[in-house]
Amino acid sequence: MKLKMKRVLITILFVLFGFVLQGTLFQRLALGSIKPNLLLVIVASIGFLRGAKEGMLTGFLAGMLIDVQFGGLLGFYAFFYMVTGYVNGLLGGTYYEEALRIPVAFIAASEFCYGVLIYLLMFMLRSEFDFPYYFSHIIIPELIYTILVALALYPMIRLINYRMETEEKRSMGKFV
Amino acid sequence: MSKHSNSLKNKYWFGGLCMLCAALMLLSFFAEQVGGPFKIVASFTVIPMQQGVNQVGIWLHEFSENFKTMKSVQAENEKLQEELDMLMAENSALQQEKYELERLRELYKLDMNYAEYEKIGAHVIGCDSGNWFSMFTIDKGSLDGVRVDMNVIAGNGLVGIVTETGPTWATVRSVIDDSSNVSAMVLSTSDRCIVNGDLTLINDGKLSFEQMENNDNTVVIGDQVVTSHISDKYLQGILIGYIREVSVDSNNLTRSGYITPAVDFKNLQEVLVITETKEDVKNKTNANENVN
Numbered sequence: 001m002k003l004k005m006k007r008v009l010i011t012i013l014f015v016l017f018g019f020v021l022q023g024t025l026f027q028r029l030a031l032g033s034i035k036p037n038l039l040l041v042i043v044a045s046i047g048f049l050r051g052a053k054e055g056m057l058t059g060f061l062a063g064m065l066i067d068v069q070f071g072g073l074l075g076f077y078a079f080f081y082m083v084t085g086y087v088n089g090l091l092g093g094t095y096y097e098e099a100l101r102i103p104v105a106f107i108a109a110s111e112f113c114y115g116v117l118i119y120l121l122m123f124m125l126r127s128e129f130d131f132p133y134y135f136s137h138i139i140i141p142e143l144i145y146t147i148l149v150a151l152a153l154y155p156m157i158r159l160i161n162y163r164m165e166t167e168e169k170r171s172m173g174k175f176v
Numbered sequence: 177m178s179k180h181s182n183s184l185k186n187k188y189w190f191g192g193l194c195m196l197c198a199a200l201m202l203l204s205f206f207a208e209q210v211g212g213p214f215k216i217v218a219s220f221t222v223i224p225m226q227q228g229v230n231q232v233g234i235w236l237h238e239f240s241e242n243f244k245t246m247k248s249v250q251a252e253n254e255k256l257q258e259e260l261d262m263l264m265a266e267n268s269a270l271q272q273e274k275y276e277l278e279r280l281r282e283l284y285k286l287d288m289n290y291a292e293y294e295k296i297g298a299h300v301i302g303c304d305s306g307n308w309f310s311m312f313t314i315d316k317g318s319l320d321g322v323r324v325d326m327n328v329i330a331g332n333g334l335v336g337i338v339t340e341t342g343p344t345w346a347t348v349r350s351v352i353d354d355s356s357n358v359s360a361m362v363l364s365t366s367d368r369c370i371v372n373g374d375l376t377l378i379n380d381g382k383l384s385f386e387q388m389e390n391n392d393n394t395v396v397i398g399d400q401v402v403t404s405h406i407s408d409k410y411l412q413g414i415l416i417g418y419i420r421e422v423s424v425d426s427n428n429l430t431r432s433g434y435i436t437p438a439v440d441f442k443n444l445q446e447v448l449v450i451t452e453t454k455e456d457v458k459n460k461t462n463a464n465e466n467v468n
Contacts, residue, residue, distance in 0.1 A: 019222060023302030023313070024229040033379055033442075034307050052186045060193055065222060068214040069340075069347060070304050070311050075200030082197065086190050118308055123354070123375075133376050138307050 003168050010160065011046060011054070015062045018042045034138070036145040037111055038153070039066070043081050044107045045150075045157045047088030055085030055092075080117065084110045100154065107150045108143060115139035215342040219317065223345045226302040227315055258446075261331050265448065268332040269293070272402065272413045275363070293411065295329075295448040296320060301345070308375065310353040314447060317344040321451050327411050330447045333438025334358070334403060334414045338449065346449075351416065352378055352441055359407040360385065360416055363400040365393035371401065371416055371435060381441075383417060386425075386432035395422050401435055411454055 018038045026035045039062045047055020063078030088106055119134050128134075238250070298314040316322050318341045328335040328348050336350035351358055356373035369388035377384060385401070399419045403410040415438045422433035 016221060016225065019305065020225045020229055020302070022305045024226055024233065027303045028233070037306070039305065052183075053189050056186075056190055056193055060197075064214065066305050068217075069222070069302075069313060069345075070306075070309070073201050074204035074214070075197040078200070079194065079197035082190075082193050086186075089186075118306070122308060126355070128354075130376065137379075138375070142307050 003164070003171060007164055010164070011058055012061065014042050014046070014157070015039065015058060015065065019062065019065045031145060032141065034141040034145055036149040037114065037142060038149060039081065040084060040111055040114060041107055041146060041150045041153050042157065043085045044088045044110045045103065045154050046161075047085035048092035048103050048106060049158060049161045050089070051093060052086050052089030055089035056082045057085070059083070059085030080114060084114065100151065103154055104147060104150050107154070108147050111143050111146045112139070115142060215340070219342045219344045223301070223313070223315070223342070226313065230299065230301050261446075262448075265295075265329065265332045268415060269413070272363070272415070276413055293450045293452050295450050296322070297446060297448055298322075298346075299446055300444050309355065310350045310373070310378065310441070311339070311347055312350065312444070313345050313347050314449070315345060316449060317342050317346050319343050322346045322449055323451075323453065325409050325453045325455065327409075327414060327450045327453075328447050329414060329450065330439050330444060332415055334410070334416050335439050335441075335444065335447050337409055348447070350441060352383060352437065358410055358416065359404045360401050361404040362388070362393075362395050362419065363402050365395060365399075367391070367393055367395065368404050368406065369401075369431075377434070381436065382420065383435040383437055384432065385435055386430065388422075388431040390424055390429055390431050395419055395431070397421070407454065409454055411450060411452070411457065 018041075022035065022038045026038065029035065043055065043059040043062050046058045059081035060078050063076075063081035064074075066077040066081075067074050088110060091106055092103070116139065119131065119139065123134060124131070296316060298316040298320075300312050301315045302313040304311040314322075314328075322338060322341050324338050324341055326338045328338060334351055336348045336353070336356070338346050339349045340347040349356055350373070351371065352373040354373050354375040358371040359368065360371045361368045367388050369385045371383055371385045374382075374384050388395070397419050401416045401419060403412055403414045403416060405412045417435040417437040420434040420436045422431055424431050
């Protein structure tokens with residue numbers, strides 16, 4: 001129970017740090033006014049490592065934070081991030097998480113879908129049809145930057161997850 | 177067996193959360209108060225962290241700055257700069273006010289005397305988490321008297337408008353945001369136009385304007401563009417920027433072009449919030465008319 005609490009707390013801290021850093025530090029690290037989508041990396045990684053349920057709860061929390069501060073419609077980003085966590089959780093179960101290639105590919109795919117969906121729902125519906133511009137100036141640069149960040153961040157999340165898992169296994173052993 | 181029931185459980189969780197999201201979207205579409213409790217949670221968790229990170233950032237910045245200049249000089253400079261910004265804002269506001277007043281008196285025999293707006297200063301503590309919109313949060317909220325629809329300026333130009341407030345924070349949508357439209361006019365000719373933020377122009381540091389009447393008035397490059405008197409949300413006569421390009425549209429009825437904003441949106445650190453909304457001003461003038 002105590003360990004579960006610890007895991008929940010660590011996950012919440014991850015999301016909070018991601019959100020805060022994205023709005024402050026990464027504002028300064030933006031390349032050509034493009035910043036990486038830190039929260040998506042965190043949500044997809046946790047989904048991938050921990051399964052669908054934790055993925056979608058983390059995604060919901062992350063999306064809700066964005067909604068409260070920047071979203072027009074409460075629940076809009078929450079839905080996006082929740083689905084990201086869920087889908088990555090479903091896919092994660094069928095692959096080994098040891099290699100870096102597959103999870104990063106999933107994160108990249110999530111980021112790509114996210115970019116295209118935001119364009120479709122927030123821009124195309126306002127009759128801004130210059131998709132090639134948005135594609136080449138926002139979606140692709142954000143994708144590349146996010147992949148770079150994922151390459152650094154995913155191993156960190158995996159390491160912390162691994163530490164927690166061994167701790168949990170050890171305490172399970174005590175009872176048995 | 178257990179794996180199967182687990183995935184079934186997950187599906188229920190997923191469905192439930194989907195429904196929750198949909199319900200929240202519907203609710204917040206029809207009633208604006210839904211976000212209230214969440215906003216208060218945000219002001220206990222994220223906002224202090226953002227302020228903290230910013231303080232660390234500012235501290236580091238100052239630390240590195242100290243290698244170059246004496247601390248006292250820097251402090252003095254900062255103070256003077258602040259004063260200068262305030263004075264510049266005041267000066268341009270006064271000049272515009274005077275200009276407006278003269279013209280209005282001349283033309284309409286109206287002695288509209290809009291008092292100098294009350295302002296409060298605020299720090300920018302966080303920016304939008306995505307790349308699609310240009311919003312930012314400031315460290316003053318409803319407890320400091322900030323309300324939705326208040327205009328935000330920096331130096332001597334319009335920055336944006338408050339779209340959401342929490343107890344200790346507020347979200348500002350800048351005029352360069354893709355969903356921002358401001359009713360404006362050219363100061364020299366009084367021709368009205370609509371100033372649009374545009375994501376495709378942000379990196380060029382431009383704003384676009386359109387729907388300016390194609391009449392005999394010549395608009396030259398460098399003309400000041402200010403908020404117009406017919407705007408519902410923006411107070412009259414706040415400088416938006418300077419005309420950069422102007423061309424006649426293919427319909428020959430309207431003109432459009434680009435504006436260089438008066439504010440440097442890349443390096444926005446301190447802003448001033450005008451604690452008077454257009455609504456207040458309108459009510460005030462209505463009350464005055466009733467008295468007369």
